[in-house]
Amino acid sequence: MKYTKVTTHKGRKTWTFTPPKEVRDAGVMQRKVFKDGRAARYEIPRLIQLVEKYRKGSIKDAGLIDDSRFVHLCNNYFNSAEYNNLSAKSQKMYTQTLGRLCEVEIKGRPFGQYKAKSIDLELCRELYQQHLQKETALSANRKLGIVGVVLKHGVKIGFLPFNPASGVEKVKAEKKITVWTNEQVEAFLKEGYKEFSTRNVTLLVHMCYEWAQVQQDILCLTWDDLDFNTNTATIYRASADTTVLIPIEEPLLSLLKEQEKDWGFQKYVIPDTIPSGSRYNIMDYQRMRKLFVGILDKAGLPKGLSINQLRGTAITEMIQAGADTIAVTQVTGHANISSLSHYIENTREGALKAMTIRRINNE
Numbered sequence: 128m129k130y131t132k133v134t135t136h137k138g139r140k141t142w143t144f145t146p147p148k149e150v151r152d153a154g155v156m157q158r159k160v161f162k163d164g165r166a167a168r169y170e171i172p173r174l175i176q177l178v179e180k181y182r183k184g185s186i187k188d189a190g191l192i193d194d195s196r197f198v199h200l201c202n203n204y205f206n207s208a209e210y211n212n213l214s215a216k217s218q219k220m221y222t223q224t225l226g227r228l229c230e231v232e233i234k235g236r237p238f239g240q241y242k243a244k245s246i247d248l249e250l251c252r253e254l255y256q257q258h259l260q261k262e263t264a265l266s267a268n269r270k271l272g273i274v275g276v277v278l279k280h281g282v283k284i285g286f287l288p289f290n291p292a293s294g295v296e297k298v299k300a301e302k303k304i305t306v307w308t309n310e311q312v313e314a315f316l317k318e319g320y321k322e323f324s325t326r327n328v329t330l331l332v333h334m335c336y337e338w339a340q341v342q343q344d345i346l347c348l349t350w351d352d353l354d355f356n357t358n359t360a361t362i363y364r365a366s367a368d369t370t371v372l373i374p375i376e377e378p379l380l381s382l383l384k385e386q387e388k389d390w391g392f393q394k395y396v397i398p399d400t401i402p403s404g405s406r407y408n409i410m411d412y413q414r415m416r417k418l419f420v421g422i423l424d425k426a427g428l429p430k431g432l433s434i435n436q437l438r439g440t441a442i443t444e445m446i447q448a449g450a451d452t453i454a455v456t457q458v459t460g461h462a463n464i465s466s467l468s469h470y471i472e473n474t475r476e477g478a479l480k481a482m483t484i485r486r487i488n489n490e
Contacts, residue, residue, distance in 0.1 A: 128171050130178070142167035149202065150178050159414040162295035181206070191286050197246060197277070201225045204280045214365065224273050231257065243281060251292045264298040271295060306440040311428055312336055318426040327397050327410065330382060334397075335434055338362070338373045339441035339458050342434045346409050348396040353383065364460035371460045442467065 132143045142161040151157055156177060191203055210218065224252070228305055229239025233253050241250065250273065252477035258267040274292050281287035307315075312332075319329025334345050344362055352361045358375040375383065390398060390407075398407040399414065423430060438459075445455050452464045461467060 129175050131171055138247060140164060142171065144174055146178055150181050193244060195243055196240050197243050198229050199422050200243040201229065201277055204277045209280060221273060224270060225277065228274060230268060244287065244396050246291055248291045248294045251295050255295050259298060268297050271297065275317050305430060305436045306443050307436060311432065313420060314426045315427060319422045325422055327400060328415050329422065330386060331397050332434055332437065333379060336437040336441055337379055339438050341438050347395060349394045350387065350391060350396060353396065355384065367460050367462060369460045371458060373458065
């Protein structure tokens, strides 16, 4: 029988059923030893069925016992509907982060080995403070938040009475926005458009800057998303699960029409220039990064610049230019105007512009 080892000692047989590690870690069942052949023949097939149910996802909220550790609760969460509804990228980030958090020693014991029901406010606070001493508040807050997601899952399935992570007082994280100067953008575009081999990554930079979008959403654009009759780009904002409609203006309009002549035979607006078999996929990140850094180097620009900083650059420029914040959110896809607050800088020019508008309206 599967997962079963039969041993004989002094004429007596023993049946040891060892479920897969993933099933043990989820707290569904542990290793069992049978010394009675009849019991083994009856019980082991039922245990095998339970393993198969777990692997098929039939067991979601069961399998935890009073002694289950935090690592078991994590694995139970990984089998939940909430986790399965996350994007593949988020699932990978949650899995890796929780794996590392489970190994962090708190009071001489890995956090993952604490009984889930024994985790209290003090333990969560200790875990948070340990990360706060080594990294930024933003990073420490994010990790505590992920621990909280798992504990909240425990509350939802009735395993835990409350979520102790929610009681930890967090340090306010200052989100630093790094922006490109207008001269840096122009220098990059001038250098990048010189060669056909760097045109795709340059076009990516150009679109992220002009349209205030992140690189992943632009990389996912297909020719079906561009309407040259109305000169409109329909961009799906994956992180916000919303769609924005962006006008395509010159010089991007002419550049995109030229791009369509060269790359319109496949579906992506900015594909990887090296095909995978007969298919062209989204641009490979490592190849894109190498080309991007090469252009920075040739243009004499700082190596610390990144493509995703261009979204913040564009938003900052729109706000400083006096654009209506509601109109800005229609470009960026932000659900709340308050999300734009960290892009606003208190400058003399901004104050003068506001006071001038008020004075003109009062005259």
